[in-house]
Amino acid sequence: MTTGVVLLNFGEPSTADRDVVEDYLQRIFYSNMDIEEDPDLTPGAAQKRAKKLAERRAPGLIEEYEEIGGGSPLNEQAAAQADALEAELRNRGYDVRTYSGMLYTEPFTHEAAEAAVADGVDEVLGLPIYPLCGPSTTNLSLDKLADGLDEAGFDGDLHEVSGWHRHPTYNRLRADNIRTYADAEGVDLHDEDTELFFSAHGTPKYYLNEGSRYDRYVEEWCAGVAGMLGLDSYTLGFQNHDNRSEVAWTEPDVEEAIEDVDAERVVVEPVSFMHEQSETLSELDIELREEAEAEGLDFYRVPIPHDDDRFPSVLADLSEPVLADFDPEYFQFRQCQCRDKPGTMCLNAPAPDWD
Template identity: 85%
Template sequence: MSTGVVLLNFGEPPTADREAVVDYLERIFYSNMDIEEDPDLTPEAARKRAGKLAERRAPGLIEEYEEIGGGSPLNEQASAQADALETELRDRGYDVATYTGMLYTEPFTDEAAERAVADGHDEVLGLPIYPLCGPSTTNLSLDHLADGLDSAGFDGELHEVSGWHRHPTYNRLRAENIREYAEREGVDLHDEDTVLFFSAHGTPRYYLDEGSRYDRYVEEWCAGMAGILGLEDYELGFQNHDNRSEVAWTEPDVEEAIESLDAERVVVEPVSFMHEQSETLSELDIELREEAEEAGIEEFYRVPIPHDDDRFPSVLADLAEPFLADFDPGYFQFRQCHCRDKPGTMCLNAPDPDWE
């Protein structure tokens, strides 16, 4: 049995080329047009509005890419992760090939689906590199993969994994990454003048009102990290985007949260990010640092993303293994996904009666 494992991702332009950045932004705005909740917005009008929003946002994003070296390293790091996963799975004895599929930049998800079908795999596994399940990331990526496979005439079995932020080794490697970074920098996380600050990618309130549990997943993961690190107190902020003034986002906003801190130093941990990208290298390292300095915080530290941690391929392989070995995923604590209304989509988010 041969399996194509498609690592699903968001994607970012690898260069600051204006045309590439505008196209990238237009795809994002168009695919998320539902958040404007305008029943009169036709597909043609939506496409036109997405183009205008992209043109307006492009100069700022191009500037960000230029500030971080001319483009995003996300795609390169994602490709390395796919190669490492393929090696790990083959070492475990599985006949697999891995592919990367991006929502908004090449290689696109439908292109990855076409390659997997052309390579003659009997089954395909969709594995998002988003630990925290969200509708505009995890679910949308899985939708694109399923559509791409259908268009390519795939007649095998498709397996889907969604949220996996509760994987024990993933939590351990992230906590140790924070601790080891603090030790290298000579920072005591338990000092009363030091704050561990979690910065999570924001999401429009629209998705939460529609039933997404993304914000709850963020909160429980931060609490878990603090527990592993032996910390009672920490702060959380969301990296929101103000491209659409009429759209409400998650709270508290990261800038407002950092301004409210009463601390001499802050250690920022980017929640859920598994690649360095503009949201870490620019929004945190440059913009949030400036906000912190203006707020009187004397020392600002940002924990690097452990995208090349030696344990990460093993984490991904653990997530894939039940489907490759053909045993009940429930043995590895997988459950039917609550956030994706499709039977057979599995996640590690056990039911919580308080969330019903």
């Protein structure tokens, strides 16, 4: 039996061409129009609204892409991760094909679904590369994959994994990555004048009010990694977007949080990211650095360990219950509480009471 493992991601343009960037942004704004909570917004009006927002945001994002080399490296890094996962799973003895599917750029999720069906896979596993489960990332990606498979006429089984930020090896590789970087830079994480600063991708409060646990997942992950590093204190801020002034986002914003740091230097760890992209290379390396230095802080940003040798093993561990056909609860998977679809498994749900 051949299994197609589709690694699901957000996607970013690899070029700074205006048409490409505007189309990318329009897809994002239209897809997340619910956060404006406007009951009178028809689909046609929503498309126009998304186009207007995209045209307004595009110049700034194009400038960011030009500052980081003309485009995002996200898709290239995601493709390399898919190749590494296929090699790891084949080394474990499984008959698999891996695919990379993006929400908002090529290769789109439906294209990955079409490719898997064309290759004749017998079953499909959807595996989002978002460690922290969220409705506009994890759940939407899984929805798009299911829709794409239906449209392609797939009649096999679809398996889904959602949140997996509690995977022990994932936590260890992130903690090791922080420590290794700090040591290389000659920074003592335990110095009272050094502050570990977690910068998490923000989310609209609309989703939290609708039941998303994303903010809690962020908080528990930061506490866990800080504990692995032997740190009692740290700062957490959220990278929010102000494209829609009427939409409230997670707090505190990174710019506000950086102002409250009482130290001489910050070591910034990007939370929620497994690829370098505009949110790290521009929003952190350029914009947040300027904010930190304006506050008199020395600024250090931890690189994303997208090519860590252990990461393919993490993804393989998440895939293995499906491939080996054993009870996912053996690996501490539970029915996902953030996704109303029976059979979607995650590492975040509490275990049932033992008899």
